[in-house]
Amino acid sequence: MRRLRTGIWLALAVVLAGCARPALRTALPRPEPARGTAGMIFDAETAKTRAALARDVPRATLPAPAAAAAWIAATQGALARAGVSLTRPQLIVVVNRDHSVQRLCLVAAAPSESWRVVGCDAVSTGQSGRRGYFITPVGVFAHTTEILDYRALGTFNENHVRGLGIKGMRVWDFGWRVAEKGWRRDGETGEIRLLVHATDPDLLEPRLGQPASQGCVRISAAMNRFLDRHGVLDREQETEARDNMRMAATLPADRTPSPLAGGLLVVIDSANAA
Template sequence: MSCGVAIAASGAASASASTSASASGTASARAPESMVAKHPARAVDASAVAAPDAAGVVDPRRAFLLRDVFAQDVTRRLKVPAAEQHAYADRMEKALGEHMLGNLSGEYVVMVDRNANVQTLFIYFRATPADSWQMIGASPVSTGRPGEYDHFITPLGVFEHTPSNMDFRSEGTLNENHIRGYGKRDMRIFDLGWAQGERGWGKGGMSQMRFQMHATDPDRLEPLLGIRHSKGCVRIPASLNAFIDHYGILDAEYATLVESGKSLWVLKSDRQVTPWAGRYIVVVDSERKSRPAWAPAPGSKVRAKVPAGADTAD
């Protein structure tokens, strides 16, 4: 199911993303051969990081070792000042509390600021409820841009990443506008299911939209990350997609299925999931009126290269 598709409230919300297809990415009946390819060497071995000490305890503070891996592997990074990191941690904690998750700890949480002047994704972690949330890393994204038919404003809230809405992988094919809407082949589409989204066209109002987080065309659209440009989903850099996928940042419930003996083709054989895998994506709006220096927008030369029809890519 393509991102941001509106439906009538007649029961279509029970449709499964894994049975849907689009020109930019389609769920395959079997895993493509590229999925079993070896991942590049990493600075951190997840199994070693998660190894228990002499007392049989795994120190959750080791979860912060992924900061260095993020800095090494994610090519589109933002240098967020410490004061801003704390402010966003407070926003996230408030949003989690409003969803009865105020004591959440011991797992990674992804947060997105959909504000037009920010357009940023953050990854946070804390070991215990008494600790403060601390940032692992941040990257530019693109969320829903209103003003055109079938374009939603990215919904606010706390969204659970669960196999009930099974992820799939991009085929890397070109659509009619020569855009790889889900990114290059093998990129993972994190499917969050149906959500109530505000229509960004006509008289507005609310409709159900398919909410996903995914990579985008690496040549034509990834350079535009940092401004609103999608149909309602969250577009992320390919290197961030690979990082979240490889280390199972949002795979807590997928890992539970695997541990029960279930085989999931969408999960790569060489992934390294830590004990701190999470499941929540929090979307907030900071309501900023101006763009902070640490979250620069793409330049005019980049925007000038956007082909016609690119906004319909997802």
């Protein structure tokens, strides 16, 4: 009888053991997916460009993370409103015309990677309240091979000012654009030739960081040389120059084009952000 009871208890123990909750196992974290080759190349080229900018443009700065995120968001918003989508990694020249900002930032952008701000420098955009001066238009402007760029002659105007900078400075031409007349209060517009160019190194470059131009984007001589040498806006021009001597003549002989070269100028205004 005792053996029978013992057998019953053993059988019950086995049944209960089978119904018991299994021991909890600690979940192992999933490994991070490995970066693809394209992503690693984008990272490397962005870092290389950032280092070159810091070396070649002495006054260039890198914004704090929150400010960088705002630049990126504003750039993405402008591209979306213009219906422009990226198909390849590239550098985008972004200018904030807000009176309290007046800066240009290079943004490294890619369809499937996190965007980064490479660095920023002071500019001057269109000045209001002065006759003949237009407000630099906002929007996305493509630098195409349909218009040939040119270079400054370094000559002085009637006011003894070298308006496009010293001889040899690059002038990027974005064509005729509609812009608001800065001396009018009714919003009347007119056409301007939208240019990105250097300015007089003695009289006007020290004033970069405040509105002062007639509608163009004035940049420092150092930034001018950087954009020119690395072909930041010259992806189409570089391709065209292989078979077009006139196009080749506009590009510097000592250039080292960046693999991230693009062709987009984006002008934003954080004061009027939606």
